[in-house]
Amino acid sequence: MAVTIKDIAREAKVAPSTVSRVIADSPKITERTKKKVRKVMDQLGYYPNFHARNLANRATKSIGIVMPASVRKGNLTFQNPFFQDVIKGISAFAHSEEYSLYITTGEAEEEIYSDVMKMVKGRRVDGIILLYSSDNDPVMEYLVDENFPFVLVGKPPEDIKNITYVDNDNYAVSRELTSFLISLGHKRIAFIGGHEKLLVTKNRLAGFLDTLLLSKITVPKTYIKHTDFIMDGGKKSVNDLLSLKEPPTAIFVTDDVLALGILNALNEKGISVPNEMNVVSFNNLFFSEFTSPPLTTVEVNIYQLGYEAARSVVELIEDENSSPKCITVPTEIIIRKSTKSLDGKNN
Amino acid sequence: MAVTIKDIAREAKVAPSTVSRVIADSPKITERTKKKVRKVMDQLGYYPNFHARNLANRATKSIGIVMPASVRKGNLTFQNPFFQDVIKGISAFAHSEEYSLYITTGEAEEEIYSDVMKMVKGRRVDGIILLYSSDNDPVMEYLVDENFPFVLVGKPPEDIKNITYVDNDNYAVSRELTSFLISLGHKRIAFIGGHEKLLVTKNRLAGFLDTLLLSKITVPKTYIKHTDFIMDGGKKSVNDLLSLKEPPTAIFVTDDVLALGILNALNEKGISVPNEMNVVSFNNLFFSEFTSPPLTTVEVNIYQLGYEAARSVVELIEDENSSPKCITVPTEIIIRKSTKSLDGKNN
DNA sequence: CTGAAAGCGCTTACAG
DNA sequence: CTGAAAGCGCTTACAG
Numbered sequence: 001m002a003v004t005i006k007d008i009a010r011e012a013k014v015a016p017s018t019v020s021r022v023i024a025d026s027p028k029i030t031e032r033t034k035k036k037v038r039k040v041m042d043q044l045g046y047y048p049n050f051h052a053r054n055l056a057n058r059a060t061k062s063i064g065i066v067m068p069a070s071v072r073k074g075n076l077t078f079q080n081p082f083f084q085d086v087i088k089g090i091s092a093f094a095h096s097e098e099y100s101l102y103i104t105t106g107e108a109e110e111e112i113y114s115d116v117m118k119m120v121k122g123r124r125v126d127g128i129i130l131l132y133s134s135d136n137d138p139v140m141e142y143l144v145d146e147n148f149p150f151v152l153v154g155k156p157p158e159d160i161k162n163i164t165y166v167d168n169d170n171y172a173v174s175r176e177l178t179s180f181l182i183s184l185g186h187k188r189i190a191f192i193g194g195h196e197k198l199l200v201t202k203n204r205l206a207g208f209l210d211t212l213l214l215s216k217i218t219v220p221k222t223y224i225k226h227t228d229f230i231m232d233g234g235k236k237s238v239n240d241l242l243s244l245k246e247p248p249t250a251i252f253v254t255d256d257v258l259a260l261g262i263l264n265a266l267n268e269k270g271i272s273v274p275n276e277m278n279v280v281s282f283n284n285l286f287f288s289e290f291t292s293p294p295l296t297t298v299e300v301n302i303y304q305l306g307y308e309a310a311r312s313v314v315e316l317i318e319d320e321n322s323s324p325k326c327i328t329v330p331t332e333i334i335i336r337k338s339t340k341s342l343d344g345k346n347n
Numbered sequence: 348m349a350v351t352i353k354d355i356a357r358e359a360k361v362a363p364s365t366v367s368r369v370i371a372d373s374p375k376i377t378e379r380t381k382k383k384v385r386k387v388m389d390q391l392g393y394y395p396n397f398h399a400r401n402l403a404n405r406a407t408k409s410i411g412i413v414m415p416a417s418v419r420k421g422n423l424t425f426q427n428p429f430f431q432d433v434i435k436g437i438s439a440f441a442h443s444e445e446y447s448l449y450i451t452t453g454e455a456e457e458e459i460y461s462d463v464m465k466m467v468k469g470r471r472v473d474g475i476i477l478l479y480s481s482d483n484d485p486v487m488e489y490l491v492d493e494n495f496p497f498v499l500v501g502k503p504p505e506d507i508k509n510i511t512y513v514d515n516d517n518y519a520v521s522r523e524l525t526s527f528l529i530s531l532g533h534k535r536i537a538f539i540g541g542h543e544k545l546l547v548t549k550n551r552l553a554g555f556l557d558t559l560l561l562s563k564i565t566v567p568k569t570y571i572k573h574t575d576f577i578m579d580g581g582k583k584s585v586n587d588l589l590s591l592k593e594p595p596t597a598i599f600v601t602d603d604v605l606a607l608g609i610l611n612a613l614n615e616k617g618i619s620v621p622n623e624m625n626v627v628s629f630n631n632l633f634f635s636e637f638t639s640p641p642l643t644t645v646e647v648n649i650y651q652l653g654y655e656a657a658r659s660v661v662e663l664i665e666d667e668n669s670s671p672k673c674i675t676v677p678t679e680i681i682i683r684k685s686t687k688s689l690d691g692k693n694n
Numbered sequence: 695c696t697g698a699a700a701g702c703g704c705t706t707a708c709a710g
Numbered sequence: 711c712t713g714a715a716a717g718c719g720c721t722t723a724c725a726g
Contacts, residue, residue, distance in 0.1 A: 052718090103434075286426045395720075398719080398720090710714105
């Protein structure tokens with residue numbers, strides 16, 4: 001069996017409670033006793049039992065990470081590098097504060113819901129980070145009802161108030177990006193976004209539409225597409241757009257992974273980007289400078305989104321008086337070769 | 348406070364031990380009592396405390412996932428989609444057996460080592476999956492010394508015996524891939540691989556070299572490159588190769604992410620793939636069909652690697668008599684447009 | 695078939 | 711400054 005606090009106590013000729021205090025580095029214990037006890041701990045290779053400690057403490061020093069449902073391979077979220085990157089960010093802060101990370105294993109919505117219930121009710125984690133935001137999400141509603149410390153990466157639905165979230169200003173940067181396309185001379189601009197129930201899609205669409213409206217450019221309904229699948233979805237959207245009487249001259253895409261599928265579909269159709277079609281996108285994923293042509297995209301600082309989310313959830317956990325807040329991570333448009341001025345001049 | 352087993356017992360007018368047996372669905376309890384107790388559990392919204400249970404059980408139903416060190420951004424492992432995919436596979440099996448997943452948060456080697464120690468000594472997890480294999484890895488040595496249930500994704504170093512691992516037959520498929528290049532007429536073939544201490548790099552290099560040797564094709568030392576960085580590493584390697592008196596006509600790359608950097612570097616140099624240079628690679632990551640040109644690469648079934656690793660570690664945990672074994676996940680060469688016959692014919 | 699009791703390995707008021 | 715005792719919320723032999 002593993003060595004316990006009692007073994008240390010016996011060997012060091014002190015009480016178990018003293019050993020416990022040495023572990024906690026309590027100021028009440030003499031340096032002399034501490035040294036003595038620590039020596040024995042080293043000798044016996046002592047390591048505190050996680051569960052015993054958590055049980056006595058009613059705290060776990062663990063954070064749960066909730067991934068979005070990914071129905072199947074080919075789905076936009078399935079292999080989206082976004083998640084690996086955001087987890088890296090979470091991980092970095094969590095590590096610095098000695099928090100551990102738990103991830104959900106559910107694929108479908110109901111599974112994820114029960115994973116979250118296990119985490120919350122089973123007191124497995126002290127707080128949760130939700131990596132997506134969508135309307136009528138039972139998981140989010142559950143966390144709100146339970147009043148459990150959690151942070152959202154993304155913008156909350158309108159009907160959910162008083163929660164802490166970390167997000168980019170997707171609306172503002174979408175406006176900026178749309179204005180950029182307009183400044184290049186584009187008037188016929190289409191939109192291809194991920195699932196419409198996702199808040200991030202909504203926000204980006206809103207910025208897109210409002211900007212065009214303000215510029216008095218009308219957007220036909222046929223210009224607005226939503227899809228969840230990289231290959232088939234991208235291809236179908238592109239085909240639809242190209243077969244219109246007035247096809248767009250630029251496509252505003254909400255995710256680099258989706259843009260990858262779209263570039264591919266355009267390429268298969270023999271449409272040259274940026275000469276015959278412009279494409280802009282979001283997230284600046286690692287491959288987006290390697291596509292052909294390299295993508296004009298929005299740097300959203302994924303890692304930082306994760307880092308701030310972790311910082312916020314730890315704050316919620318450790319400071320019960322902390323109130324909900326919203327943290328905005330800056331964005332930047334990265335101009336590459338998938339866009340150029342309509343009149344022929346480069347960008 | 349949360350509702351406990353005692354609350355249920357009081358309400359259902361039974362002993363706490365009976366409640367516990369109902370939770371475990373013990374056959375010793377009458378259906379009648381079970382029903383009665385379950386009703387109360389539902390009413391009060393009972394959920395077992397994870398830590399109390401683990402403490403009493405000495406088992407956690409959790410698996411620890413150890414990620415490789417990723418020194419910094421731009422590093423080959425940092426955003427490599429391989430890991431997200433392998434974790435999906437692990438996740439799928441774990442979920443089916445109701446295991447939870449813990450991931451390490453350390454970035455540097457020593458941090459990872461201490462994460463693993465925490466997991467093992469603190470009895471946080473019942474078993475571990477190591478997502479990389481390299482020579483003289485203190486983490487692996489520690490797990491072996493502690494005789495802790497773990498499974499390696501990859502091939503173990505030669506000096507480590509009797510461990511369970513899940514891997515592709517990298518040697519064989521590298522031979523196959525090299526033969527394929529030879530069959531296209533290539534004789535001057537260079538190798539660009541990830542870090543040389545990684546077993547996967549070694550295995551792929553060995554298959555590569557042996558095949559050329561058997562075909563009596565000599566490989567100059569200058570043809571063998573190793574790098575850890577996508578952009579700079581890829582660029583430098585390509586520049587070095589192109590400045591040789593006899594530059595290669597094909598490059599054998601060990602990872603799609605690295606290949607991405609290499610395609611980019613070639614493109615910048617104005618070298619056309621596959622007309623002036625062929626490129627083959629490994630892993631069939633999601634973007635590899637979208638590169639220009641699409642990559643000829645090896646499907647290694649990453650998801651399945653993860654799935655089998657999870658299955659194996661659960662077996663090790665639950666069946667103490669199970670002996671170490673090696674599971675080989677099949678591979679397949681996917682021929683795309685980055686390769687073609689040297690004499691001009693396509694593939 | 696069910697209950698009382700001990701134990702898993704910690705922490706933390708309460709004494710002294 | 712240190713110790714004895716109770717408790718965190720479960721499980722599981724042992725009785726009956």
